Amino acid sequence: MWRNIASNAMTLIVVFLFLIGGVMTLLKAQYYKPGPLTEAICLKVEPGSSMPKVAVKLRDEGAVRSKELFNIGADYTEKSARLKAGSFLIPAGASMADIADQITTSGRNTCGTEVVYRVGVTRSTVLVRELDPVSNSYAEVARFTPAEEAEPAAYRRVIGQGDTRIRLAIAEGTTSWQVVEALKTIDFLTGDIAQVPAEGLLAPDSYEIKAGDLRQDLLERMLQAQERRLDEVWAQRSDITPVKTMEELLILASIIEKETGVADERFTVASVFANRLQKGMPLQTDPTVIYGVTGGKAPLGRGLRKSELRKDTPWNTYVNRGLPPTPIANPGLASLQAALKPAATDFIFFVADGTGGHAFAVTLKDHNRNVAAWRKIEATRQP
Numbered sequence: 001m002w003r004n005i006a007s008n009a010m011t012l013i014v015v016f017l018f019l020i021g022g023v024m025t026l027l028k029a030q031y032y033k034p035g036p037l038t039e040a041i042c043l044k045v046e047p048g049s050s051m052p053k054v055a056v057k058l059r060d061e062g063a064v065r066s067k068e069l070f071n072i073g074a075d076y077t078e079k080s081a082r083l084k085a086g087s088f089l090i091p092a093g094a095s096m097a098d099i100a101d102q103i104t105t106s107g108r109n110t111c112g113t114e115v116v117y118r119v120g121v122t123r124s125t126v127l128v129r130e131l132d133p134v135s136n137s138y139a140e141v142a143r144f145t146p147a148e149e150a151e152p153a154a155y156r157r158v159i160g161q162g163d164t165r166i167r168l169a170i171a172e173g174t175t176s177w178q179v180v181e182a183l184k185t186i187d188f189l190t191g192d193i194a195q196v197p198a199e200g201l202l203a204p205d206s207y208e209i210k211a212g213d214l215r216q217d218l219l220e221r222m223l224q225a226q227e228r229r230l231d232e233v234w235a236q237r238s239d240i241t242p243v244k245t246m247e248e249l250l251i252l253a254s255i256i257e258k259e260t261g262v263a264d265e266r267f268t269v270a271s272v273f274a275n276r277l278q279k280g281m282p283l284q285t286d287p288t289v290i291y292g293v294t295g296g297k298a299p300l301g302r303g304l305r306k307s308e309l310r311k312d313t314p315w316n317t318y319v320n321r322g323l324p325p326t327p328i329a330n331p332g333l334a335s336l337q338a339a340l341k342p343a344a345t346d347f348i349f350f351v352a353d354g355t356g357g358h359a360f361a362v363t364l365k366d367h368n369r370n371v372a373a374w375r376k377i378e379a380t381r382q383p
Contacts, residue, residue, distance in 0.1 A: 004085065015209050030065075030096075031073040031095070031097055032095050035065070035094050036062055036063070036065055037062060037063050037090065037091070038092055039133070039134050040089060041061055042111035042131065042133055043058070043088045043089075043090050043099075044088075044112065045087075045103055047085040047162060048085075049083065050200050050248075051071060052071055053072050053233075055067035055070045055071050056070075058099065061187065063094065064096055069096065070100070073096050074100050078089055080104075080178075081332045082104040084106070087113075087163040088111060089111035089131070089133055090102065090133075109163055110129070111131045112131060113130055113131075113141075113158045114156065114166070115127070115128055115158065115238070116129065116169055117166070117169065117186060117378070118171065119169065119170050119171060119179055119182040121173045121178075121299070121329075123147070124145070124146060125145050125146075126144055127140060128155050131212055141154045145273050147185070154218075165208070166210060167206050167208060168209050170203075170205060170330070172203065172257055173258055173261075174202075174204065174333065175296035175328075175330065176197045176201070176202055176330060177196050177296050178296070178297075179217070179222070188212070189215055189218070190213070190215070193215050193219065194216060197222075197223060200254050200330055201209045201222075201223055201227075202222040202287045203223075203332055204331075205222075207221060207222070227348070233336045233337055234249065235247075236244060236337075236340065236341070238340060239342045240342060241341065241342060242278060242342075249339055249340060250331065251324060251326065251327050251328075252323060253336045253338070254329045255285055255288060255324075256269050256270050256273070256275065256339055257279055257288060257330060258287035258329055259285060260357070261289070262357045262358075266335055266338035267338045267342055268345060269332045269338070269358070270338040270343065271343040272340035272349070272360065274342040275345070275347065277323070280321060282321045284318050287329075288317045289309060289316050290314075291328035291329075292308075292316055296329070347360040347363040348362065349366075349367035349372050351374050352374050353370070353377075359373070
């Protein structure tokens with residue numbers, strides 16, 4: 001009899017464990033299956049929130065079917081203690097597991113309001129933008145120029161909020177002086193800048209920033225990013241590049257950067273300079289002369305004077321042959337690549353064509369014809 005009782009008890013235990021295993025498998029499947037959201041939402045997690053509070057919000061937003069299951073899954077996967085404050089884009093159909101990953105991994109805001117400090121070649125501007133989670137596109141809320149305009153109310157309202165994403169966007173072709181001056185105007189950054197970095201060594205890019213960041217640390221990030229780019233492109237240089245050192249690479253790439261804003265033209269512009277250097281011809285490029293006048297500290301804001309074109313500065317490539325002694329701006333990745341892999345052409349001249357691009361020529365006769373066409377376009381644009 002006791003043997004039968006023991007056998008029946010064992011059977012019940014096995015059945016019970018089997019049922020528990022089945023329930024766990026079912027719950028796990030529910031946790032990882034696509035969720036009920038039909039449109040993306042922006043989930044705001046307040047500082048000090050707990051996972052149970054977030055679970056209630058997710059249920060109310062229609063992002064999860066069961067707040068209890070979400071909590072159990074977050075606890076089981078050890079994510080509850082890693083909850084981050086911020087605004088998070090939850091896509092349509094996101095599973096509970098996806099949502100838990102999103103709100104516990106990096107703490108980086110992926111939706112909501114974004115403030116972008118744009119450091120441009122001619123001016124710096126600040127944009128306030130709001131992400132529409134459904135279309136996943138930003139709508140501009142406000143824009144202003146710090147040096148010329150007062151801060152709008154829309155900016156003041158969001159800049160102190162913890163879930164506002166803040167980016168610093170450095171345009172290709174800006175000078176190191178312009179970057180440093182822009183950092184000085186962002187009042188929530190801290191610390192002094194020891195010195196203006198050498199020209200060309202800052203990587204134009206978009207950088208995530210936050211209140212309290214050290215200005216010098218931001219510059220270090222830019223310096224390290226440019227160093228990585230230089231190492232990557234240097235290993236891929238072609239035989240027809242005229243540059244022999246990384247310093248020459250930065251110099252030529254910075255000239256290419258300042259000569260054209262048309263991405264498809266960079267390699268052709270690079271070929272003109274490569275051909276001129278190989279023939280021993282002066283580069284005759286206006287941006288280098290301008291740098292000799294301004295030192296990179298401000299846009300010239302006017303055309304070059306004949307006296308400036310004749311003045312013998314180290315950066316005057318009408319007077320001096322070869323490359324100037326330093327870069328004239330911070331080049332982006334595409335210009336670095338173009339300097340090391342110029343297109344194979346016979347062009348040695350180019351001039352603006354009125355479309356934002358340039359007309360290229362092999363002979364002086366063809367170049368003069370292109371110049372005449374450009375002069376006519378200029379004349380029609382005079383007020």
